[in-house]
Amino acid sequence: MSVVKQSLSKDKIKILMLEGVHPSAIKLFERHGYTNMEVLPSSLSDDELIEKMKDVHIVGIRSRTQLNERVFAAAEKLIAVGCFCIGTNQVDLAAAKRHGVVVFNAPFSNTRSVAELVLAEVIMLLRGIPAKNASAHRGGWLKSAKNSFEARGKTLGIVGYGHIGSQLSVLAEQLGMQVIYYDIEDKLPLGNAMPVHTLDDLLSQADIVTLHVPETEQTQMMMGVRQFSRMKPNSLFINASRGTVVDIEALASALQGGHLAGAAIDVFPVEPKGNNEEFLSPLRGIDNCLLTPHIGGSTMEAQENIGTEVAGKLVRYSDNGSTLSAVNFPEVSLPTHDTTRRLLHIHKNQPGMLNAINSILSEYQINVAGQYLQTDEAVGYVVMDIDSNNGSEILARMRKIPGTIRARQLF
Numbered sequence: 001m002s003v004v005k006q007s008l009s010k011d012k013i014k015i016l017m018l019e020g021v022h023p024s025a026i027k028l029f030e031r032h033g034y035t036n037m038e039v040l041p042s043s044l045s046d047d048e049l050i051e052k053m054k055d056v057h058i059v060g061i062r063s064r065t066q067l068n069e070r071v072f073a074a075a076e077k078l079i080a081v082g083c084f085c086i087g088t089n090q091v092d093l094a095a096a097k098r099h100g101v102v103v104f105n106a107p108f109s110n111t112r113s114v115a116e117l118v119l120a121e122v123i124m125l126l127r128g129i130p131a132k133n134a135s136a137h138r139g140g141w142l143k144s145a146k147n148s149f150e151a152r153g154k155t156l157g158i159v160g161y162g163h164i165g166s167q168l169s170v171l172a173e174q175l176g177m178q179v180i181y182y183d184i185e186d187k188l189p190l191g192n193a194m195p196v197h198t199l200d201d202l203l204s205q206a207d208i209v210t211l212h213v214p215e216t217e218q219t220q221m222m223m224g225v226r227q228f229s230r231m232k233p234n235s236l237f238i239n240a241s242r243g244t245v246v247d248i249e250a251l252a253s254a255l256q257g258g259h260l261a262g263a264a265i266d267v268f269p270v271e272p273k274g275n276n277e278e279f280l281s282p283l284r285g286i287d288n289c290l291l292t293p294h295i296g297g298s299t300m301e302a303q304e305n306i307g308t309e310v311a312g313k314l315v316r317y318s319d320n321g322s323t324l325s326a327v328n329f330p331e332v333s334l335p336t337h338d339t340t341r342r343l344l345h346i347h348k349n350q351p352g353m354l355n356a357i358n359s360i361l362s363e364y365q366i367n368v369a370g371q372y373l374q375t376d377e378a379v380g381y382v383v384m385d386i387d388s389n390n391g392s393e394i395l396a397r398m399r400k401i402p403g404t405i406r407a408r409q410l411f
């Protein structure tokens with residue numbers, strides 16, 4: 001891998017924002033002097049990304065854009081990725097790290113929005129609203145109490161009791177629901193919520209099952225034919241986590257065969273790249289299935305907060321080198337460096353790196369005002385504040401150290 005020079009004035013730092021990231025992000029970048037920005041409303045295909053990212057230093061995406069090894073290998077100037085969302089499964093985090101690219105996200109700016117939507121869906125499904133609404137649009141009139149229920153007293157089964165799952169748990173109890181949850185980690189039960197030991201336990205006890213797990217190898221297709229058959233007859237199913245967690249054909253069969261009374265689905269194994277592309281799904285046309293276009297986190301409040309939060313992290317990394325709250329990188333929180341030059345060196349974590357760096361510094365006999373080092377099993381990140389005008393020369397020497405991935409200088 002070639003070592004790339006990144007010591008640029010801000011107007012030369014190119015930022016690409018995809019998928020309609022909120023204008024609050026753009027404003028924050030501009031406030032900090034970053035003006036070289038391209039903003040697009042949709043995501044891009046692999047090939048389009050590879051072409052576009054050749055000269056991009058910072059890219060902002062949401063849940064749709066896939067950043068894989070091919071893209072990182074081509075994006076030679078890239079220093080950071082901002083996921084303007086919670087999930088980071090769309091990014092190959094290990095590949096990003098191998099290429100010295102730091103990834104940030106917004107871990108809880110849209111948590112409440114998802115929890116509120118799911119709560120609303122619980123009520124809608126219990127009342128059979130999706131099918132009644134669809135029928136009314138065709139001139140039907142399904143006025144009946146049959147199969148319509150209150151939320152009070154029903155059991156909500158939450159799979160994944162993290163930020164969203166636990167927030168939903170609190171809101172659901174306020175409606176008088178009983179909450180049970182299943183998580184692979186021990187989690188503090190909030191209110192009167194009760195943990196169960198297995199997914200099967202949860203499926204067989206809950207009136208409504210809702211998924212709030214991340215996309216991981218373990219969660220792929222965690223709901224399939226067998227799991228749907230374990231759910232209570234006439235129970236309800238909600239997925240606002242990731243489309244790959246559910247076997248969508250199995251869900252369609254469970255709804256069409258009448259085992260499930262209804263479902264609300266916000267995320268799909270394949271989603272359109274943007275609003276102009278057709279949505280294709282075996283769930284289309286099933287009236288008791290409420291379909292939403294991956295908008296669990298899409299509220300004005302959440303998007304505005306996410307915009308400033310993630311753009312703030314990107315600016316901080318670009319201006320100051322701080323990797324605090326990065327999802328794939330050793331975390332280094334740094335003071336300002338008003339009177340010194342700051343050198344950043346990202347390298348493979350192999351023996352002798354710090355030694356090699358420090359022997360270059362000692363050759364120049366300069367005062368090192370501060371040095372910060374963090375490593376993980378794959379990479380090391382060293383930040384040096386130096387009192388010297390020879391920063392560029394020193395950096396050029398450091399780039400030649402075998403194992404160097406990226407190095408840049410902040411003025």
Ligand SMILES: NC(=O)C1=CN([C@@H]2O[C@H](COP(=O)(O)OP(=O)(O)OC[C@H]3O[C@@H](n4cnc5c(N)ncnc54)[C@H](O)[C@@H]3O)[C@@H](O)[C@H]2O)C=CC1
Nearest residue numbers: 086087160161162163164183184212213214240241296297
């Ligand atoms: N529909 C939408 O617009 C949105 C969807 N999401 C999705 O929701 C997911 C969850 O978000 P948060 O609650 O913030 O994440 P979180 O990381 O706070 O919670 C996830 C929980 O799932 C648990 N978990 C992981 N694997 C599991 C397994 N195999 N079985 C049971 N539990 C498991 C974890 O231990 C953790 O407690 C995100 O990863 C994202 O994919 C997030 C925001 C918006």
Ligand SMILES: O=C(O)C(=O)COP(=O)(O)O
Nearest residue numbers: 062063064085086087297
């Ligand atoms: O925050 C998440 O993980 C989401 O799924 C929301 O994705 P979005 O920003 O709406 O594409």
